[in-house]
Amino acid sequence: MMQDAMVDEWYPVGLFSQLDVNGRKTALMGEPIEVALDAEDRAEVTCGDGRTLPVCVRYGHVWSSLGKPQKDLFAIPEADQPGRRLVDVGVIRVRCSPLRAVENFLDIAHFPFVHTDILGAEPHTEVQDYKVEIRQDEDEVWATQVKFYQPQAAKSASGGITTEYMYRVPAPTCCVLYKTCPPRPGEWDVIALFVQPLAEDLCDVWPWMALFDDVTPMTDLIHFQQTIFLQDRSILENQIPRLLPLDPGMEIPTRADLTSVAYRRWLKRHNYTYGAQLVAQ
Amino acid sequence: MKLYDYVLSPSCYKVRLMAALTRVKLEIRAVDFHPGAEHRGPELMALNPAGSIPILEDGDLILSESAAMLTYLAANAGPEWLGSGAPEETARIQQWLSFAHRLTASLGGARLHEMLLRPGDIGALQAQGIAALRELEAGLVEQGLRGMRFIASDQPTIADIACFPYVALAPDGGIPLAPYPAIRLWSRAIRGLDNFIEMPGIPRLHELKPEPHVEPGEV
Structure with missing residues (x-):
């Protein structure tokens, strides 16, 4: 069997701001690893077998890989844009496939039912047509022109607005969404989900945001995002089958699921199957 | 306040x-x-x-x-919410208010471990949590035999509110509520109270909301 191509990808393994010399024991794709600061205050990741693993520090997090990453970590140019507040939301563990965590983040149709009165509300349940593509040059999944009515789209939104979204999957367990920025029309708020695969059915999720919002206290921004994600958590833990099916037949998508369909297709094309279920092995 | x-x-x-x-x-x-x-x-x-x-x-x-x-x-x-003042009911309220500490230590501990990676012996926390849930289930069944829907009275009291959140969130700590029918009915009764508010992991009862009314052309 061909080795899973996901082994050469970058994964988040901790918040850089919370690292110390004592280190943090965690896991990556079934391997025990330790993340620590070295004598020069640089992040260092060691594998249970004694190997020193590749490291980079970006978007508030330490990133590593069990294999040999073929390219740099994906770019989020907004992270360096002046005036944005960068929010480390903190880790939340979920007993689900890392791929399911990303897929749920790409779904809009559940907003009125799971994030009621925040990201959606009945009777505004329709997902209008949007565009989905696998961009060949960047090798990323993109969904654009996604529009949805939201009672309280962001902490900085004072009432209901129709929010426009763009979704982007730049790595198999990472997803970046861009949404209408209430205080600054013309710019996009950036909300990302970085998922650390601990096992095929267990992950640590590290939400992160880059927002234009000069008013809301940092803690309220963190609580807002934790509220949203914790509403998803119990749903994710109850999805069956636990692994994400990549072959047709197990689940029947609808038009609103176009992003998910493209994501699954992209995973399969790259042999990104850690956390996936294949009928034909 | x-x-x-x-x-x-x-x-x-x-x-x-x-x-x-x-x-x-x-x-x-x-x-x-x-x-x-x-x-x-x-x-x-x-x-x-x-x-x-x-x-x-x-x-x-x-x-x-x-x-x-x-x-x-x-x-x-x-x-x-403080009860009628009858001696037995007053004592039951106090009994369950104190019992709630065990829910916090066991179910709450398991939830922090499984969700926010706090240290702890997850096997022991879950076992203590299940023991507490069984006790609450038995208490609610006995209340049912007395013709009462809530844990200390026929009306909800502060004892119900003290016990409800950690119980409702037990699945966050890897402890399913499927084996406890009396707890599930009681949980529904609390979620159906006027002015009930939700928290992440404890959704509202959608079926109790009025049917959404759609004006032509509104959506």
């Missing part, structure tokens, strides 16, 4: 829920419990040397025990 609050804390939610049910408006001061550990910082340690949240502040009164906060809110705005 000012509540030092963490949105994911079941103990903080007890106070928010009680305030909503008795229509008391709280001033919320968000505490960065995770990832910031602000509850262990100097400002909050000065208010509450135990280093825990919630903390409820009303003038000179500073409370750090959630049972005391429920009592205070009820005494101020909803005395019926």
Whole structure:
């Protein structure tokens, strides 16, 4: 069997701001690893077998890989844009496939039912047509022109607005969404989900945001995002089958699921199957 | 009244829920419990040397025990939540208020371990949590035989609010509620109360909402 191509990808393994010399024991794709600061205050990741693993520090997090990453970590140019507040939301563990965590983040149709009165509300349940593509040059999944009515789209939104979204999957367990920025029309708020695969059915999720919002206290921004994600958590833990099916037949998508369909297709094309279920092995 | 609050804390939610049910408006001061550990910082340690949240502040009164906060809110705005005053009912309320500490230690501990990676012996926490759930299930079944829907009375009391959040969130700690039919019915009864509010992991009962009415051309 061909080795899973996901082994050469970058994964988040901790918040850089919370690292110390004592280190943090965690896991990556079934391997025990330790993340620590070295004598020069640089992040260092060691594998249970004694190997020193590749490291980079970006978007508030330490990133590593069990294999040999073929390219740099994906770019989020907004992270360096002046005036944005960068929010480390903190880790939340979920007993689900890392791929399911990303897929749920790409779904809009559940907003009125799971994030009621925040990201959606009945009777505004329709997902209008949007565009989905696998961009060949960047090798990323993109969904654009996604529009949805939201009672309280962001902490900085004072009432209901129709929010426009763009979704982007730049790595198999990472997803970046861009949404209408209430205080600054013309710019996009950036909300990302970085998922650390601990096992095929267990992950640590590290939400992160880059927002234009000069008013809301940092803690309220963190609580807002934790509220949203914790509403998803119990749903994710109850999805069956636990692994994400990549072959047709197990689940029947609808038009609103176009992003998910493209994501699954992209995973399969790259042999990104850690956390996936294949009928034909 | 000012509540030092963490949105994911079941103990903080007890106070928010009680305030909503008795229509008391709280001033919320968000505490960065995770990832910031602000509850262990100097400002909050000065208010509450135990280093825990919630903390409820009303003038000179500073409370750090959630049972005391429920009592205070009820005494101020909803005395019926304190029970009828009958000796046996009063004792049952106190019994379950104290019992709630076991739910916090066991189910709450398992939830923190499984969700926010706090240290702990997960096997022991889950076993203690299941033992507490079995006790609550038996208590609710006995109440049912007495013709009462709630844990200490036929009407909801502060004892129900003290026990409800950690029980409802038990699945977050890897403990399913499927084996406890009396607990599930009781949980529905609480979620169906007027002015009930939700928290992440405890959704509202959608089926109790009025049918959404759609104006032609509105969607």
